[in-house]
Amino acid sequence: MPPSPSPGRPSRAFDWSTAIIAVLVVAAAARVFWRDGSGHFFAIVASDFDLLLGVLPKVLAGCLIGVFVTLLLPREKVARWVGAESGFGGILIATVMGAILPGGPFTIFPVAGAFLMVGADAGAVVAFITSWSLLGYARALVWELPFFGIEFVGWRILAALPLPFLAAWLARLVVRKFGFRLT
Numbered sequence: 554m555p556p557s558p559s560p561g562r563p564s565r566a567f568d569w570s571t572a573i574i575a576v577l578v579v580a581a582a583a584r585v586f587w588r589d590g591s592g593h594f595f596a597i598v599a600s601d602f603d604l605l606l607g608v609l610p611k612v613l614a615g616c617l618i619g620v621f622v623t624l625l626l627p628r629e630k631v632a633r634w635v636g637a638e639s640g641f642g643g644i645l646i647a648t649v650m651g652a653i654l655p656g657g658p659f660t661i662f663p664v665a666g667a668f669l670m671v672g673a674d675a676g677a678v679v680a681f682i683t684s685w686s687l688l689g690y691a692r693a694l695v696w697e698l699p700f701f702g703i704e705f706v707g708w709r710i711l712a713a714l715p716l717p718f719l720a721a722w723l724a725r726l727v728v729r730k731f732g733f734r735l736t
Contacts, residue, residue: 611659619663623670632672637725639677644721647677651684651717655691675733676725680717687713 586594635643647668654661665678673681688710697706727733 615659619667622667635677652688676721679724680721
């Protein structure tokens with residue numbers, strides 16, 4: 554059975570951030586319609602619809618991966634490995650996981666959200682996402698090495714190595730200081 558939403562905070566599909574984005578989309582659409590005419594406006598809408606159809610299966614697959622992670626990972630083990638009491642070891646585990654897990658944002662962000670739902674703390678999730686962004690081996694092998702060579706990529710990774718740990722420490726500090734509820 555999937556974890557239920559937090560009893561203190563109802564889950565809503567439409568919140569203030571969605572409202573802000575909706576207002577910006579409507580304002581931009583109106584501006585394009587009035588400035589460039591209906592032909593250009595509808596060409597953009599058709600192009601965006603094609604993009605949506607291309608991205609939708611990936612988003613669906615990423616969300617399903619996130620749900621399956623919440624069902625497959627035991628809450629107690631996740632809390633022990635990468636929970637609030639896991640200390641430096643939890644951040645290290647999350648950093649390594651982020652660096653080695655392949656996939657794009659459609660995979661990584663649902664998995665990160667699932668980790669939060671099953672007991673990981675904010676610091677570990679921030680380390681996971683930061684590590685994936687900065688240390689991900691797949692991007693380094695496929696994109697960076699061919700263009701920049703091993704010396705540049707090695708120095709870049711070495712320079713970025715402390716950043717997931719710093720970001721995790723800051724996230725833990727902010728959550729502890731302000732008492733944010735993340736699930």
